[in-house]
Amino acid sequence: MIELEDKEWTVYVCQGSKCKKKKENFLKPFAKALKKEGLKGFVRIQKTQCNDQCKCAPVISVEPERKWYGKADEELARRLIGKIKDSLERKPDGRA
Numbered sequence: 001m002i003e004l005e006d007k008e009w010t011v012y013v014c015q016g017s018k019c020k021k022k023k024e025n026f027l028k029p030f031a032k033a034l035k036k037e038g039l040k041g042f043v044r045i046q047k048t049q050c051n052d053q054c055k056c057a058p059v060i061s062v063e064p065e066r067k068w069y070g071k072a073d074e075e076l077a078r079r080l081i082g083k084i085k086d087s088l089e090r091k092p093d094g095r096a
């Protein structure tokens, strides 16, 4: 057995057909902001299949928040980036 390195945050992004059509709403601005803020090393973007919440597309869930979000948009992307930055600033070395 080997222990795999984990990231501080994981954002599960639904890539079912309904959500994928709306990836411009959340995924693109979120990924762009992660890169701009230098946070890519702390966040894993994990693509998922349909989560059976298609009426709320695009759907994401976030760990360690343990929250689900529907109608994810650029505003949510900005809020998450802020939360991620805040959580890392609270840790002396930026790591858990």
Ligand code: FES
Pocket (backbone or CB within 6 Å): 014, 015, 016, 017, 018, 019, 020, 049, 050, 051, 052, 053, 054, 055, 057, 058, 059
């Ligand atoms: S396609 Fe995303 S919840 Fe169904």
